Amino acid sequence: MNMTVHVDIVSAEKEIFSGLAEMVFAPAELGEVGISPRHAPLITKLNPGEVRVKVNVNESYQFYISGGLLEVQPHLVTILADTAIRAKDIDEAAVLNAKARAEEALADKSGKVDYATAQSELAQAVMQLRTLDRLRKRGG
Amino acid sequence: MAVGKEIRTKIGSIKNTQKITRAMEMVAASKMRKTKDRMQATRPYSKKIGIIIKHLAQANPEYKHPYLITREVKRIGVILVGSDRGLCGGLNSNLFRKMLAQLIQWDKENIEVDVCTIGTKASGFFSNLRVNLVGQVSKLGDSPHLEDIVGVIKIMLDSYEAGRIDQLYIVSNEFVNTMTQRPTIEQLLPVVACELDENLSGHWDYIYEPDAKDVLDYLLNRFIESKVYQGLVENNACEQAARMVAMKSASDNAGNLIGELQLIYNKARQAAITQEISEIVAGAAAV
Numbered sequence: 001m002n003m004t005v006h007v008d009i010v011s012a013e014k015e016i017f018s019g020l021a022e023m024v025f026a027p028a029e030l031g032e033v034g035i036s037p038r039h040a041p042l043i044t045k046l047n048p049g050e051v052r053v054k055v056n057v058n059e060s061y062q063f064y065i066s067g068g069l070l071e072v073q074p075h076l077v078t079i080l081a082d083t084a085i086r087a088k089d090i091d092e093a094a095v096l097n098a099k100a101r102a103e104e105a106l107a108d109k110s111g112k113v114d115y116a117t118a119q120s121e122l123a124q125a126v127m128q129l130r131t132l133d134r135l136r137k138r139g140g
Numbered sequence: 141m142a143v144g145k146e147i148r149t150k151i152g153s154i155k156n157t158q159k160i161t162r163a164m165e166m167v168a169a170s171k172m173r174k175t176k177d178r179m180q181a182t183r184p185y186s187k188k189i190g191i192i193i194k195h196l197a198q199a200n201p202e203y204k205h206p207y208l209i210t211r212e213v214k215r216i217g218v219i220l221v222g223s224d225r226g227l228c229g230g231l232n233s234n235l236f237r238k239m240l241a242q243l244i245q246w247d248k249e250n251i252e253v254d255v256c257t258i259g260t261k262a263s264g265f266f267s268n269l270r271v272n273l274v275g276q277v278s279k280l281g282d283s284p285h286l287e288d289i290v291g292v293i294k295i296m297l298d299s300y301e302a303g304r305i306d307q308l309y310i311v312s313n314e315f316v317n318t319m320t321q322r323p324t325i326e327q328l329l330p331v332v333a334c335e336l337d338e339n340l341s342g343h344w345d346y347i348y349e350p351d352a353k354d355v356l357d358y359l360l361n362r363f364i365e366s367k368v369y370q371g372l373v374e375n376n377a378c379e380q381a382a383r384m385v386a387m388k389s390a391s392d393n394a395g396n397l398i399g400e401l402q403l404i405y406n407k408a409r410q411a412a413i414t415q416e417i418s419e420i421v422a423g424a425a426a427v
Contacts (some may be wrong), residue, residue, distance in 0.1 A: 092290030
């Protein structure tokens with residue numbers, strides 16, 4: 001029987017593959033790598049591309065990943081896949097967006113925020129009413 | 141018969157409310173199942189990345205990443221995960237109360253705080269307080285994506301790297317079971333090393349490609365992101381569970397109220413009939 005290695009491929013939102021395989025091919029940043037069982041410990045970033053898991057001669061699976069990380073231990077291969085293509089400029093844009101929204105939320109004291117306050121006041125009033133009600137029941 | 145017209149209208153309106161709360165309860169129940177599945181789906185990733193971090197803590201890299209180094213605390217960053225909608229019992233208020241208590245304590249220790257919020261309720265809460273809100277994201281819906289929250293996380297990571305904040309915390313609800321959700325405050329940065337794996341003792345290190353700094357940067361960033369993402373998904377499940385329970389008790393209360401009102405109505409009706417009969421009898425006796 002051929003040697004196998006345990007392979008896990010996961011993304012932040014779900015598990016993609018988990019099982020034994022004879023060999024794994026992944027698009028590492030410095031070129032495609034093929035990992036056999038008992039490979040030395042290795043950790044590398046992955047480029048967007050295709051991951052191939054060869055379970056045996058007849059059976060192999062292919063997954064498309066949009067970047068990620070590959071960790072190799074002698075008996076274990078883990079691929080952490082990104083859910084979307086990530087680039088520095090896209091992340092920067094997300095930061096700016098989040099900041100803008102925070103400023104908006106701080107500036108917008110009327111509208112939705114008032115609605116939230118009103119709701120919390122309403123909840124307080126309801127609680128007070130309920131307490132009153134309980135007191136009255138105990139008294140009467 | 142004009143008896144108890146008000147009571148009957150009241151009963152009618154309570155019945156309508158009950159219909160709404162019951163519908164909301166059922167919607168929350170089905171959504172809870174989905175959000176719970178989603179919560180479970182994120183577990184393998186965070187488990188795996190946790191294991192890799194653990195391996196790394198045992199390897200002997202020549203490069204020390206800033207995320208792993210403890211600094212003296214002068215300023216703290218907090219990511220607060222709240223829900224987008226209300227009507228979910230005390231879920232958000234319990235969380236905010238815990239957060240406030242922590243804020244007061246930090247204030248006593250003269251530590252300043254930067255806050256990023258996820259969810260409409262969280263940002264609404266903090267816009268009334270005088271805290272330093274540096275980032276905000278909301279209206280993520282029931283199936284949030286990791287990309288949606290990258291912005292707020294990166295704000296915090298950037299300011300950690302720049303030395304603006306010395307610790308990073310996430311405040312969110314932990315899903316214990318359908319009836320119980322526990323507000324928690326967890327430290328994200330600096331990354332605390334967990335217990336060690338026996339199988340990996342001895343001096344060894346990874347082969348890093350392209351180099352240790354790049355890989356560690358990437359890995360720790362993803363680690364924090366997955367933690368926050370999991371907090372968000374878990375909070376979603378909590379929200380639905382809390383709403384389901386709150387709506388169930390609202391429906392039950394409405395049922396009780398209807399029962400009581402019905403009793404009052406019946407009594408009033410009977411009293412009116414009795415009075416009418418006695419009037420007729422008295423009238424007949426007088427003739």
